[in-house]
Amino acid sequence: MSDTMKAFKDPFVINNPIAVQVLGICSALAVTTQIKPAFTMAVAVTAVMGLSNLTVSLLRKQIPNKIRIIIELTIISTLVILVDQILKAYAYDISRQLSVFVGLIITNCIVMGRAEAYALHNPPIPALMDGIGNGLGYGVILVIVAFFRELFGVGKLLGKEILTSSPDAWGYKHSGLMVVPTGAFVIISLIVWVHHNYTKKFED
Amino acid sequence: MQESNVKTMTFATIVTIVCAVILGATATALKPQQELNAKVFKLKNIVQVFGLTAENDKEVEAYFSEEGGKDGKFVVRVIKDIDGNEVEMNELELKSLDLYKQEKAPAATRRYPYFLMFESAADKAADKPAGIVLPTQDFGLWSVCYGYLSLDTDAETIKGIVYYDQKETPGLGAEIEQEYWKDSFVGKKIVDANGALLAPKASKDAAIAKDSPNHYISVSGATFTMDGIDKGLVNTLKFYEKVIEHYRGGNK
Amino acid sequence: MKFVEDQIHKVKPLFEKGGKLEKFYYLFEAGESFHLVTDKRTDRGAHVRDSVDLKRMMITVVLAMVPCILFGIYNTGLQHYTALLNDGQIEALPGMVDMIVYGAILVVPVILTVYITGGIVEGIFACIRKHEINEGFLVTGILIAMVVPASIPLWQVSLATIFGVFIGKECFGGTGMNILNPALTARAFLFFNFPSQISGDKVWVGFDRGQEVISTATPMGLAAKGDALPEAYSTMNMFLGTIPGSIGETSTLACIIGGIILLIAGVASWRTMLGMLVGGFLFAWLISLGSTNPNDIAALGAVKHLCMGGFAFGLVFMATDPVSSANTDLGKWIYGFGAGAISMLFRIINPAYPEGVMLAILLMNVFAPLIDHYVVKASIKRRLNRAGV
Numbered sequence: 001m002s003d004t005m006k007a008f009k010d011p012f013v014i015n016n017p018i019a020v021q022v023l024g025i026c027s028a029l030a031v032t033t034q035i036k037p038a039f040t041m042a043v044a045v046t047a048v049m050g051l052s053n054l055t056v057s058l059l060r061k062q063i064p065n066k067i068r069i070i071i072e073l074t075i076i077s078t079l080v081i082l083v084d085q086i087l088k089a090y091a092y093d094i095s096r097q098l099s100v101f102v103g104l105i106i107t108n109c110i111v112m113g114r115a116e117a118y119a120l121h122n123p124p125i126p127a128l129m130d131g132i133g134n135g136l137g138y139g140v141i142l143v144i145v146a147f148f149r150e151l152f153g154v155g156k157l158l159g160k161e162i163l164t165s166s167p168d169a170w171g172y173k174h175s176g177l178m179v180v181p182t183g184a185f186v187i188i189s190l191i192v193w194v195h196h197n198y199t200k201k202f203e204d
Numbered sequence: 205m206q207e208s209n210v211k212t213m214t215f216a217t218i219v220t221i222v223c224a225v226i227l228g229a230t231a232t233a234l235k236p237q238q239e240l241n242a243k244v245f246k247l248k249n250i251v252q253v254f255g256l257t258a259e260n261d262k263e264v265e266a267y268f269s270e271e272g273g274k275d276g277k278f279v280v281r282v283i284k285d286i287d288g289n290e291v292e293m294n295e296l297e298l299k300s301l302d303l304y305k306q307e308k309a310p311a312a313t314r315r316y317p318y319f320l321m322f323e324s325a326a327d328k329a330a331d332k333p334a335g336i337v338l339p340t341q342d343f344g345l346w347s348v349c350y351g352y353l354s355l356d357t358d359a360e361t362i363k364g365i366v367y368y369d370q371k372e373t374p375g376l377g378a379e380i381e382q383e384y385w386k387d388s389f390v391g392k393k394i395v396d397a398n399g400a401l402l403a404p405k406a407s408k409d410a411a412i413a414k415d416s417p418n419h420y421i422s423v424s425g426a427t428f429t430m431d432g433i434d435k436g437l438v439n440t441l442k443f444y445e446k447v448i449e450h451y452r453g454g455n456k
Numbered sequence: 457m458k459f460v461e462d463q464i465h466k467v468k469p470l471f472e473k474g475g476k477l478e479k480f481y482y483l484f485e486a487g488e489s490f491h492l493v494t495d496k497r498t499d500r501g502a503h504v505r506d507s508v509d510l511k512r513m514m515i516t517v518v519l520a521m522v523p524c525i526l527f528g529i530y531n532t533g534l535q536h537y538t539a540l541l542n543d544g545q546i547e548a549l550p551g552m553v554d555m556i557v558y559g560a561i562l563v564v565p566v567i568l569t570v571y572i573t574g575g576i577v578e579g580i581f582a583c584i585r586k587h588e589i590n591e592g593f594l595v596t597g598i599l600i601a602m603v604v605p606a607s608i609p610l611w612q613v614s615l616a617t618i619f620g621v622f623i624g625k626e627c628f629g630g631t632g633m634n635i636l637n638p639a640l641t642a643r644a645f646l647f648f649n650f651p652s653q654i655s656g657d658k659v660w661v662g663f664d665r666g667q668e669v670i671s672t673a674t675p676m677g678l679a680a681k682g683d684a685l686p687e688a689y690s691t692m693n694m695f696l697g698t699i700p701g702s703i704g705e706t707s708t709l710a711c712i713i714g715g716i717i718l719l720i721a722g723v724a725s726w727r728t729m730l731g732m733l734v735g736g737f738l739f740a741w742l743i744s745l746g747s748t749n750p751n752d753i754a755a756l757g758a759v760k761h762l763c764m765g766g767f768a769f770g771l772v773f774m775a776t777d778p779v780s781s782a783n784t785d786l787g788k789w790i791y792g793f794g795a796g797a798i799s800m801l802f803r804i805i806n807p808a809y810p811e812g813v814m815l816a817i818l819l820m821n822v823f824a825p826l827i828d829h830y831v832v833k834a835s836i837k838r839r840l841n842r843a844g845v
Contacts, residue, residue, distance in 0.1 A: 064212040071219055078223040082230055089234040092241035171609075177649040179378075186623065193627070376651050 007122070008129035011114075011137045018141040018188065019195040023109040027101045028142055028188060029181040035158050037097040038146035042139025044087070044102060046132055048079045049111050053131030055079075056119040063120070072115045073106075080105045110134055145187045153178030249368045250279065253354040254321045254335050277334070278322045283315055284447065291315065303341045303443060316443055335363055336451060338444050342436025345428035347371035349380070353440060355394070359451035362404065365389045377429030388413050388421040394441060394448070401445060403438040406430040510631075513723050513778075514591040520717035521598055521773065523710035525563075528703040532559035532606040535700045562606040563703055566613055570597045573614035577621045581630065592631040592779075596621070599639035599773060602704025603766065603814075604646065612650060616642040636821045637780045640814050647814065694763040705769035708762070715772040724776035727785060731792025732771045732799075736762055739800035754804045767799060770813040780821040784831040791827055795820040 017023045024045075031041045055075050056063070063071050084102045087095035095102065105111065114134050119127040150156055152175045155163035165174045177183040244261045251258050251267055256277060258264040267273035268281070285291050306314050319337040322328040336355045341348060351367035365386055372378045379385050389404060396402040396418075406422035407413045413421040422430045441448065533555025540546045574597050600617055620642025625634040689699055697707025705711075718724035740758035747754035762768065775781060775795050782791035795817050802812020 062215060064215055066212055067216055071216070074219055074223055078227055081227055085230050085234050085238070088241065089237040092238075092245060096245070173612075173650050175649045176651045177645065180648065182648060373651070 004126050004129050007118075007126040008133040011130065011134040012140075013137070014199055016137045016141065016195065017110045017134050018138055019192050020199070021110075021113075022192075023113065024138055025188070027104060027108060028138075028145060029184040031098055031101050032142055032146040032149055032184050033153060033179060034097070034150045034156075035143060035146045037094050038142045039139070040087070040091065040094045041098055041101065042135070042142050044083045045105055045108065045111070045138055046135025048076065048083055048105055049114060049131035049135040050128050051079050051131070052076045052111055052115055053119040053127040054124055056115045057122060057124045057127035060120050068120065069116070072112060072120075076111050076115065077106050110138060141188070141191060144191060145184050148187050149178045149183055153183065246368075247279075249352055249366055250319050250337050253337055253352045253364045253366045254279065254319075255354070255363060256321070272325070278325070278328055280320045280322065280328070281317060282320060283317045285312075285315060287446075303339065303439070306443070316447070318444060318447055333357060333451060336447065338440055338447070340365075340436055340440040342432045344370060344372045344432045345377050345426070346373065349429075349432065349436070353437065355448070357451075359448050360393055360395050362389050362392045362394065372429050373426065376423060376426040379423040379426065380429065380433070385421060385423060392420065393417045395452075401441050401448065403434065403441050405434055511591045514595050516721045516723050517595045517718065517773070518598055520714040520721075520723075521602065521704070523713045524602060524704040524707065524769070524773075525598070527697055527707045527710045528602060528606075528705075529559035529563045530556050531697055531706055532562050532703060533557070534559075534698060535606075536562075559606070563601070565610060566604060566606070566608065566703065567598065567601040569610045569613045570601045570617050573617045574600070574621050577618055577626070581626045585630065587630070592625075593621070596625070596638045600642045602769070602773075603639065603643045603702045605701075606703050608646075612646060616646045616649075619645040632779055634779055635825070636818055637774055637777050640774055640818050640821075643814055644818060691760050691763060694760065702766065705766040708768040711768035711772045718772065718776065723778075724772070725778075725781070725788050727788035728776050728781055728792040729771055731789040732775050732796035733762070733792075735793035735796025735798075736767060736771075736800055737796070739797045740804070743800065743804050761800060761803070765803070765811050766813045770799070770817055771796070774813075774817050775820070780824060782824040782827045782831075784828050784835075787824070787827045787831040790831075791820050791824055794823065 011017060015021065018025065018028055027041065027045075032038045052072075052075055056072055059071070080103065083105070084095070087098070087102060114131055118130045122130070147157070150158075151162060155161060155165060155174050163172065163174070166172050175183070177186070240261075244264050247268060248258065248261075248264045251264050251273075256267060256273065256275075256279075258267070258273070263274055267277060267279045272278040283291055303316075306316065317339065320333040321335040321337070322332070323334045327334065334357050336359055338353050338355070340351050340353050342351070343349075347370055349367045349370040349372070351365060351370075353365050354363040355361065356363045367380050370378065370380060372380065392404050394402060394404070402418050404418050404420050407416065407419035408422045408424065413419045530552070534549075536558055537546065537549050537555060541549060571593075574593050578593050597617070600613070600620060604613060604616070620638045620640075623645075624636050624638035624641030625631065628634045693699055694706075695708045697710060699706050715724070715729060719726055719729075737758045740756075740761040743754045744757050756764070775792060782788050795813075798816035798819060799813045802815055806812065
């Protein structure tokens with residue numbers, strides 16, 4: 001496997017940012033009540049990560065070591081604010097649902113972590129792939145969590161009604177647990193469990 | 205590896221300037237679109253609570269224009285002061301308008317905005333609205349709930365209610381976004397048999413909520429949210445008493 | 457006693473390896489170890505031996521719950537007929553037998569559902585992990601059944617049981633490894649999953665003539681709203697338990713009887729119980745001092761608060777769970793006190809969740825290992841100081 005492919009696939013499957021490194025949990029709890037905002041968030045994070053990794057990697061020989069963290073942060077913040085502005089202009093409803101969490105991508109440990117750990121020491125193309133891989137690895141979990149939360153929390157998938165809450169006292173009821181962040185915690189921990197059992201064969 | 209301070213400073217300055225230029229340019233370029241979105245979002249709720257339909261943002265805006273919406277209906281925003289005189293207000297002030305701050309403000313600067321819907325230009329000229337929308341603001345359990353209450357042409361019957369911004373408990377207080385809850389307001393009266401103003405009240409009893417002239421259905425377990433809405437509606441009716449008086453019985 | 461021993465020894469060969477009823481050995485063993493001192497001997501080394509093994513301990517807990525179960529069944533019938541009477545559907549309350557029969561019709565299916573679903577989950581994990589089916593579930597199961605309303609949909613009960621056993625216990629490694637009390641985990645699942653049905657201010661008390669589910673406001677729900685409690689919800693009635701609520705938790709008296717059984721048998725810790733009682737009493741009393749509105753939930757006073765809701769049940773059966781509670785003596789005091797105090801804070805100060813006992817005990821469950829850690833550390837430090845090292 002080439003370095004580029006590995007840089008893309010490794011974080012996506014084996015070293016998943018949420019399931020293994022347990023990073024970016026805050027936004028994973030907050031934006032996963034429905035698939036649509038979760039998907040938008042996934043795309044936003046992937047874009048920010050890819051571009052920030054690419055930029056940092058391009059500048060890696062120039063960035064003075066003393067101020068490298070602040071430079072990385074400046075680049076990431078600029079990209080995040082760009083994404084926020086674009087969402088506000090072209091996807092207003094979703095940006096309202098994501099509210100503060102788009103802005104908080106800046107503080108998402110995955111972005112900063114990859115820039116610092118990978119992009120600073122690797123050429124642009126693998127760095128870009130690493131960013132995209134990490135973003136997608138994060139996004140996939142987000143969408144899976146959102147799938148269950150939207151389906152069981154409000155009985156819908158992408159806004160289409162699938163399960164109906166029965167008015168009958170003994171009938172089917174939507175799950176309140178899935179609507180609150182606690183539900184996301186339970187689902188994420190189950191995903192971590194399954195993922196761990198699956199990746200066990202890669203280890204030892 | 206030790207870089208010179210000059211290089212470090214230069215690099216930092218360049219990065220800062222580049223980032224600032226990019227951000228400044230995007231912000232300026234996208235600002236009109238963003239402001240339009242924010243405005244349309246508010247207008248959309250007003251259009252919906254009037255019971256009008258709009259396919260897209262353009263149709264929403266059309267209702268508020270001089271020509272009127274697609275079915276020839278107009279929506280007009282009116283801002284009145286405490287004495288019921290129509291006044292002007294600039295966009296910025298209007299945006300940050302908080303009903304409860306208005307209540308505390310000195311009478312001279314107190315402003316109450318509301319919306320009127322007219323079926324035709326003739327009705328508009330005669331000041332005979334087909335509906336009135338009053339903004340309402342309630343203190344729920346976790347958050348301030350912002351919404352609109354719409355009244356029918358007689359200014360006595362409730363046409364609908366919508367809360368467009370709330371952060372209540374999902375499954376309990378947040379049920380105020382559900383259709384069944386909003387529907388329980390439709391057709392209720394805001395006046396009693398003697399003609400005095402009477403705010404809607406939450407009722408646990410489904411039969412009462414259905415048949416009583418001024419009870420809506422209470423969400424079980426969301427007592428705080430319901431109490432907040434009860435109080436908020438009392439206040440709203442109080443704030444807009446003059447407006448309601450003016451249009452009572454279809455503007456005599 | 458001799459007779460029992462003889463009978464047990466007589467049937468024993470049937471259950472042993474190669475016997476006719478070999479498959480049911482564990483059932484037999486449960487009966488044997490409950491009645492007799494085990495005659496198994498360790499092969500080597502000296503061991504302190506006692507007849508109290510896990511099985512015996514669990515069965516003692518189930519026995520201690522019998523007053524709660526029986527009263528719960530009677531009360532389910534009583535509440536049902538009271539609701540019908542108040543609604544004008546019947547003229548007068550029927551006799552006690554009718555109430556017990558109606559109560560049993562509602563309660564027994566709930567208990568069966570819990571045991572069947574929970575048993576299946578336990579069985580699956582027993583096969584995966586290759587160990588015996590644990591008796592711990594006997595207690596967990598009956599606890600789950602006692603803390604749900606009588607006419608709860610059975611599918612919700614079984615869903616909650618699966619969640620409680622699976623997430624609350626098996627995920628952490630099975631009996632003895634769990635951080636949270638599985639029965640409370642199941643209850644919390646219901647609480648958050650079906651908020652308008654479970655944590656609303658009303659509780660189901662059965663079906664009316666037209667098979668519609670009827671519900672009655674609980675004293676807790678009324679008090680949380682700031683309404684005055686009606687005559688029927690006097691302190692005495694709350695103590696006896698003739699009030700609407702979940703199946704087994706309404707009667708403080710039955711809980712006290714159960715608590716005495718547990719204390720005599722030495723199964724539950726008196727430190728935890730007393731700590732929780734003191735914590736709850738103290739906080740309910742302190743908060744009542746600051747209350748001005750006589751109908752406010754804070755003004756009810758400490759005695760009423762201890763009799764209300766699930767406090768007594770949680771104190772006797774939930775907080776004392778030896779696995780999820782603290783294990784050091786001082787730790788038990790702190791753990792109990794914390795659970796009692798936080799129950800009252802949740803109940804009175806927090807407006808969203810009127811019943812805080814469940815959440816308070818779960819919260820202290822999470823803190824129990826930390827409490828133990830610091831108690832042990834302090835103890836080591838004290839001894840070192842005493843030794844003058």
